[in-house]
Amino acid sequence: MSYNIDTKCVQSGWQPKNGEPRVLPIYQSTTFKFDSSEDMAKCFDLEDSGYFYTRLQNPTNDAVADKIAELEGGVAAMLTSSGQAATFYSITNICKAGDHVVSSSAVYGGSYNLLAHTMKDLGINVTFVEPDCTEEELAAAFTDRTRCVFGETLANPALKVLDLELFAKVAHQHRVPLIIDNTFPTPINCRPIEWGADIVIHSTTKYMDGHATSVGGVVVDSGNFDWQANSDLFPELTTPNKTYHGTIFTETYGKAAYIGKMVTTLMRDLGSIPSPNNSFLLNIGLETLHLRMERHCENAKQVAKYLKDHPKIAWIKYPDLIDDSDHELANKYLPDGSSGVTIVGVKSGRQGAVKFMDSLKLAAVVAHVADCRTCVLHPASTTHRQMNDLELEAAGVRPDLIRLSVGIENVQDIIADLEQALANI
Numbered sequence: 001m002s003y004n005i006d007t008k009c010v011q012s013g014w015q016p017k018n019g020e021p022r023v024l025p026i027y028q029s030t031t032f033k034f035d036s037s038e039d040m041a042k043c044f045d046l047e048d049s050g051y052f053y054t055r056l057q058n059p060t061n062d063a064v065a066d067k068i069a070e071l072e073g074g075v076a077a078m079l080t081s082s083g084q085a086a087t088f089y090s091i092t093n094i095c096k097a098g099d100h101v102v103s104s105s106a107v108y109g110g111s112y113n114l115l116a117h118t119m120k121d122l123g124i125n126v127t128f129v130e131p132d133c134t135e136e137e138l139a140a141a142f143t144d145r146t147r148c149v150f151g152e153t154l155a156n157p158a159l160k161v162l163d164l165e166l167f168a169k170v171a172h173q174h175r176v177p178l179i180i181d182n183t184f185p186t187p188i189n190c191r192p193i194e195w196g197a198d199i200v201i202h203s204t205t206k207y208m209d210g211h212a213t214s215v216g217g218v219v220v221d222s223g224n225f226d227w228q229a230n231s232d233l234f235p236e237l238t239t240p241n242k243t244y245h246g247t248i249f250t251e252t253y254g255k256a257a258y259i260g261k262m263v264t265t266l267m268r269d270l271g272s273i274p275s276p277n278n279s280f281l282l283n284i285g286l287e288t289l290h291l292r293m294e295r296h297c298e299n300a301k302q303v304a305k306y307l308k309d310h311p312k313i314a315w316i317k318y319p320d321l322i323d324d325s326d327h328e329l330a331n332k333y334l335p336d337g338s339s340g341v342t343i344v345g346v347k348s349g350r351q352g353a354v355k356f357m358d359s360l361k362l363a364a365v366v367a368h369v370a371d372c373r374t375c376v377l378h379p380a381s382t383t384h385r386q387m388n389d390l391e392l393e394a395a396g397v398r399p400d401l402i403r404l405s406v407g408i409e410n411v412q413d414i415i416a417d418l419e420q421a422l423a424n425i
């Protein structure tokens with residue numbers, strides 16, 4: 001039976017058999033017992049799919065990965081210990097030294113550092129393009145070594161909405177997949193695979209967990225990219241792998257070749273797995289994701305409307321507002337709401353921003369976003385502090401920008417808190 005996404009949030013993933021626990025159990029075990037060495041050896045050769053060591057697979061982690069794959073409409077998924085690990089794995093699964101990535105410049109600060117510096121040091125080159133570039137500008141960024149295109153559905157913190165269809169089209173014209181970070185909208189508000197994305201990643205630390213308990217990430221494979229037809233570009237998926245006696249991932253895993261390779265090579269060698277305990281907490285978060293996203297969006301819309309008309313506010317960006325520069329794209333890709341995050345600048349600039357934030361009582365100043373409690377952050381002095389002014393501008397982060405992550409409390413209480421803090425500056 002095919003369920004609606006709300007039902008999938010509650011029910012997908014763990015499917016207990018007769019007499020098994022109703023609730024997803026925490027398999028807090030590093031290892032799994034076999035009756036014979038030969039049975040275990042078959043797993044090591046990928047001949048049998050069984051659990052043997054939690055760095056490669058764990059039933060708690062796998063059940064949660066399966067739920068997220070279903071929510072995004074993919075064929076397989078792999079959980080990671082953080083969103084950063086998910087970004088790194090999603091790219092290095094198909095890029096090696098000498099290869100090239102085309103990325104939107106409006107991405108999370110950590111993703112920018114990873115792409116512009118750490119990956120560059122590893123020999124993977126990146127060309128950044130404006131998220132609202134033209135088709136010609138996007139096409140001009142490709143080289144013969146380009147192996148993927150990267151971007152965020154709704155950029156953190158710039159709140160630029162990516163034209164997913166355009167980016168998918170140009171990526172596919174160049175025979176490479178589109179990798180989309182869908183952290184802010186979550187699959188409740190947007191499913192990038194439906195717009196042509198091939199790989200979807202998340203920092204599950206944000207709305208998916210939703211309660212700020214566990215850092216985590218996930219990579220979802222749509223199963224749609226034809227690695228075989230582009231085997232000259234992606235031989236690592238379509239030719240024999242030496243470390244598994246000549247296994248060919250596209251033959252062994254079919255549509256799930258990309259995730260199959262990621263688990264059996266990158267996770268085997270780099271090991272950024274989540275603890276089963278954290279995956280259990282993530283699953284509890286996912287069970288209410290659909291309810292929370294609705295409330296986050298409802299509250300944020302009211303807060304944005306309130307701030308927009310406030311005399312002490314210089315500017316506000318929230319894609320759901322009718323005169324927002326991204327409203328048209330938001331209408332297309334995020335018709336049910338963008339997220340609970342809005343960004344604002346106060347008229348008194350950088351200093352006013354700090355005074356305003358320090359005056360808040362209900363909203364907390366934290367290095368976090370997208371959890372059920374309202375919180376605020378000044379990116380220029382925290383998450384994006386490694387960037388110079390030019391880089392900040394390219395990422396859409398003004399020096400006076402305050403990121404306000406609207407929670408699921410009573411919206412009148414949130415607005416009253418903003419009101420008293422604004423009165424203070």
Ligand SMILES: *Cc1c(COP(=O)(O)O)cnc(C)c1O
Pocket residue numbers: 082083084085087108110111152156181183184202203204205206215216217
């Ligand atoms: C937070 C975030 C990340 C990084 O995730 P961590 O879980 O903090 O490692 C990546 N992308 C986006 C859009 C994020 O908001």
